Amino acid sequence: MTANPFDLTGxxxxxxxxxxxxxxxxxxxxxEAGADVVLVDINPExxxxxxxxxxxxxxxxxxxxxxxxxxxxxxxxxxELDQQFGRIDFLGNVAGQGVLASPTELTLAQLQRxxxxxxxxxxxxxxxxxxxxxxxxxxxxxxxxxLASTTALGRxxxxxxxxMGAVVQMTRELSTEWSASGVRVNAILPAxxxxxxxxKRMEADPNLQQQFLSGIPAGRMGKPADIKGLSVxxxxxxxxxxxxxxxxxxxxxxxxxxxxxxxxxxxx
Ligand SMILES: NC(=O)c1ccc[n+]([C@@H]2O[C@H](COP(=O)([O-])OP(=O)(O)OC[C@H]3O[C@@H](n4cnc5c(N)ncnc54)[C@H](O)[C@@H]3O)[C@@H](O)[C@H]2O)c1
Numbered sequence: 001m002t003a004n005p006f007d008l009t010g011x012x013x014x015x016x017x018x019x020x021x022x023x024x025x026x027x028x029x030x031x032e033a034g035a036d037v038v039l040v041d042i043n044p045e046x047x048x049x050x051x052x053x054x055x056x057x058x059x060x061x062x063x064x065x066x067x068x069x070x071x072x073x074x075x076x077x078x079x080e081l082d083q084q085f086g087r088i089d090f091l092g093n094v095a096g097q098g099v100l101a102s103p104t105e106l107t108l109a110q111l112q113r114x115x116x117x118x119x120x121x122x123x124x125x126x127x128x129x130x131x132x133x134x135x136x137x138x139x140x141x142x143x144x145x146x147l148a149s150t151t152a153l154g155r156x157x158x159x160x161x162x163x164m165g166a167v168v169q170m171t172r173e174l175s176t177e178w179s180a181s182g183v184r185v186n187a188i189l190p191a192x193x194x195x196x197x198x199x200k201r202m203e204a205d206p207n208l209q210q211q212f213l214s215g216i217p218a219g220r221m222g223k224p225a226d227i228k229g230l231s232v233x234x235x236x237x238x239x240x241x242x243x244x245x246x247x248x249x250x251x252x253x254x255x256x257x258x259x260x261x262x263x264x265x266x267x268x
Pocket of ligand 1: 019023
């Protein structure tokens with residue numbers, strides 16, 4: 001019988017942002033494919049709900065309450081991983097938030113917080129996972145970027161875009177340094193995927209959803225489960241020659257060069 005290249009049985013995955021949204025969907029996807037999962041979030045109660053679903057699949061799930069902007073907490077997280085599993089095969093770097101502030105109003109403290117979370121924290125997660133994967137001679141890392149990694153959004157997203165741009169360059173550099181040693185590093189760049197924060201912003205601005213949809217030829221917003229297939233592909237041997245890739249998950253937005261805010265003109 002031919003081996004299933006998507007099978008993750010016996011693999012250990014770690015996913016940040018595992019309590020909700022795309023991090024939760026990614027955690028469930030790799031568990032459904034056979035992996036045990038370390039669930040990382042600042043909302044451990046939410047992550048426990050993800051853990052219960054994974055346990056019901058017959059896989060092991062360990063919840064770690066960890067803020068990915070804090071390097072000491074990340075160090076403890078990997079100590080816990082070493083104790084519980086002694087290896088890591090897949091890291092999904094999903095957690096991390098921006099701040100909405102115009103270029104003239106953004107404070108340096110706000111910018112530093114965003115860069116700490118999305119760039120420095122994620123780099124440290126990659127470094128900790130990478131050290132272990134390099135010594136194993138195998139591993140896969142996925143960083144979540146955004147349309148803001150490659151196009152400007154406007155709408156006071158300056159800090160987020162600066163950080164997400166750095167995330168794709170980090171992905172390319174790590175892939176270039178590590179892929180000869182068996183460690184692949186890729187990025188998924190989603191367009192608008194519904195989450196509680198986005199739903200609130202769309203409620204406050206009734207035109208916003210229509211504006212987003214005008215840049216999505218597939219005709220609907222993303223949903224967290226849209227990340228499941230790509231997650232299994234990138235975590236598994238099915239993608240063994242895919243590294244350094246920036247993969248749009250955007251209902252066709254990038255192909256039509258629509259960007260994150262189609263038709264937007266900044267106020268004069
Ligand atoms: N939703 C979108 O439209 C979209 C598009 C492109 C990129 N992204 C990016 O994808 C990632 C996930 O987005 P989502 O929509 O699934 O978000 P979400 O709000 O549904 O979930 C985020 C999760 O991360 C956790 N979290 C937040 N800060 C954390 C921290 N410092 N340490 C650990 N956990 C933390 C939250 O508790 C939550 O469980 C984010 O980085 C986001 O910027 C989102």
